Amino acid sequence: MYKCPACNSIYEEKTNFCAACGAGLAKSDDDLFAGHITKSIVFYLVFIAYIVIYYVIYLNTETSLTNEIILEGIFALIILVFCALEYKKILSLFKLPKLPWYIILLCLCFPIFSSIIVHISMAEVNLLLLDVETENLYLPYQEFSNSKIWAILFVAIVPGIFEELGFRGYLFSQLLNITSARVTILVTAFLFAIMHFSLISIVWIFPFGVLLGYLRNKYNTLLLGMFIHFLHNLLVLSYDILSYENDIDITSFL
Amino acid sequence: MDDMNTCSNCSNTIEQSALFCNNCGFPENGTSQEKTKYHANKVMKKNKHFDADKKVKSARTTLYVIAGITLLTGFFYYAMEQDIALLVVNIVLSIIYGILGYWSSSKPLAALLSALLLFVTIIVINAIVDLTTIYQGIIMKIIVLSYLGKGLYSAKAAQDQMQAPVEE
Numbered sequence: 001m002y003k004c005p006a007c008n009s010i011y012e013e014k015t016n017f018c019a020a021c022g023a024g025l026a027k028s029d030d031d032l033f034a035g036h037i038t039k040s041i042v043f044y045l046v047f048i049a050y051i052v053i054y055y056v057i058y059l060n061t062e063t064s065l066t067n068e069i070i071l072e073g074i075f076a077l078i079i080l081v082f083c084a085l086e087y088k089k090i091l092s093l094f095k096l097p098k099l100p101w102y103i104i105l106l107c108l109c110f111p112i113f114s115s116i117i118v119h120i121s122m123a124e125v126n127l128l129l130l131d132v133e134t135e136n137l138y139l140p141y142q143e144f145s146n147s148k149i150w151a152i153l154f155v156a157i158v159p160g161i162f163e164e165l166g167f168r169g170y171l172f173s174q175l176l177n178i179t180s181a182r183v184t185i186l187v188t189a190f191l192f193a194i195m196h197f198s199l200i201s202i203v204w205i206f207p208f209g210v211l212l213g214y215l216r217n218k219y220n221t222l223l224l225g226m227f228i229h230f231l232h233n234l235l236v237l238s239y240d241i242l243s244y245e246n247d248i249d250i251t252s253f254l
Numbered sequence: 255m256d257d258m259n260t261c262s263n264c265s266n267t268i269e270q271s272a273l274f275c276n277n278c279g280f281p282e283n284g285t286s287q288e289k290t291k292y293h294a295n296k297v298m299k300k301n302k303h304f305d306a307d308k309k310v311k312s313a314r315t316t317l318y319v320i321a322g323i324t325l326l327t328g329f330f331y332y333a334m335e336q337d338i339a340l341l342v343v344n345i346v347l348s349i350i351y352g353i354l355g356y357w358s359s360s361k362p363l364a365a366l367l368s369a370l371l372l373f374v375t376i377i378v379i380n381a382i383v384d385l386t387t388i389y390q391g392i393i394m395k396i397i398v399l400s401y402l403g404k405g406l407y408s409a410k411a412a413q414d415q416m417q418a419p420v421e422e
Contacts, residue, residue: 017279019272024279033410037367044371048378055382129339178410183364190368194375197382199343 033178040174043082044191047166050078051197063140065150072158079162082170089173090165093222103215103224110211111228115235118204119250125200137240148241155237160230167192167209168216168225185213208232263292306411310362313405316398317355317369324348347376362409370402 002011006023016026054071061067083090126134141151167188175184189209193202212225242248259270263280273283281288328344331337351369358365377395380387 011276015276017274017276019269019274019276022274022279022281022284030410034407037363037406040367041371045374048375052378052382129342179361179363183361187364187368191371194372197375197379199346202346 036174036178040171043166043171043174044195046078046082047195050075051195063143065144068150068154072154076158076162079166079170083165086170086173090169090222093169093216093220095221096223097219097221099219099224103219107224107228108231111231111235114204114208115232115239116250118232118236119239121204122201129200136244137237138244139240142244151237151241152234156230156234159233160226163192164212164222164226164229168212169222172213172216181217185210185217188213303411303415306408307415309404309408310358310366310412311405313362313366313369313402314355314358316401316405317351317358317365320373320398321348321351321355324351358405362405362412366402366406366409370399370406373398373402 002014002025003009004011004018004021004023004025007018007021009018009020011018011025014026017023018025054075057067057071123134126132137155138147138151141147141154144150171191172184172188175187179187189206189212192209192212193205196205212228215224215228216222239250242250257270258267259272259282260266261268261275261278261280261282263282264275264278266275266277268275268277268282271283273281275282280292324344325348328341328348331344332341350372354365354369354372358369373395377388
């Protein structure tokens with residue numbers, strides 16, 4: 001049962017206008033559109049604001065495990081609040097559909113391929129353009145006890161789960177309401193690329209995001225994206241651990 | 255079916271006693287004055303949509319202008335400080351703005367949302383490197399953001415208009 005807020009007439013079904021007073025009862029398409037746009041913008045701005053705060057704290061204080069845990073915890077919390085607003089949609093994306101064998105193969109092989117490309121190209125680009133050595137991902141964590149577990153948690157697991165929840169979960173569902181799947185995949189991949197704050201990285205993060213968006217849309221699941229994202233980050237991290245601890249550069253095997 | 259009527263505006267079946275059509279809001283049993291008002295409102299809404307097309311066009315022009323300014327800034331700093339990294343970044347950025355501007359004629363929503371958030375991200379990155387850059391050209395930044403924002407929120411109306419058959 002629905003009630004007209006202007007004249008209190010009661011209707012059995014949802015209608016666009018009240019038959020007694022002419023008041024509009026359904027939200028117009030234009031209002032809904034503006035709502036989804038605003039939600040997408042707010043999500044992205046909150047995300048950026050968090051990254052800025054993280055950078056400022058990271059640059060101005062000694063690295064400590066407590067700081068790191070608090071900051072990553074806040075990040076996870078922010079994403080969970082957004083997801084809670086759309087919990088029905090997001091929860092429905094936690095299922096593993098039947099996958100053809102080549103998709104499973106892709107999920108396993110693509111991260112190996114992408115992580116090697118990133119590992120090599122980042123070192124080259126930084127040296128060529130900025131004339132600096134690429135920062136070792138493992139370096140900030142090596143002084144903690146159980147350093148490898150913390151590094152894996154903060155570099156591979158947290159981004160893998162929560163960046164996927166945010167971009168392929170919340171943002172993707174918002175945009176899917178107002179535009180086609182193809183455009184949604186492109187826009188989320190673009191925003192995913194530029195929020196990494198490195199314009200050079202767009203070259204590989206954008207296609208990476210397109211693949212994750214494609215899988216999210218085709219199989220209606222976040223799990224594939226989370227797995228690929230996790231494995232990619234884990235591999236990039238492990239090359240850095242290898243070079244830090246054993247002075248082995250994986251590029252020498254190629 | 256005796257007590258049912260057809261809306262003369264949208265042909266929806268409505269109750270005879272209903273003052274308004276529950277589908278399109280037309281005052282079927284209202285005075286002629288009310289009916290005139292309904293049509294006037296509809297025309298006004300259409301004009302708003304006409305305006306939407308203009309707003310998207312202004313946003314597109316803004317994007318081309320930013321693309322040009324970004325490119326010039328890159329070359330300017332290169333001439334001043336021989337900073338090749340900054341030049342490459344500015345050329346890439348300029349190309350992205352250009353592509354988004356071009357894309358905004360067929361997919362205004364996607365292109366303008368991407369452009370707006372890219373513009374904000376660049377401001378933020380510059381501010382991290384040097385906080386004072388926020389105030390540099392702040393009026394221009396606000397103007398750019400407002401043009402892009404207006405274009406973005408008009409994107410749906412503009413797209414509807416693009417797809418609608420041309421009425422004489």
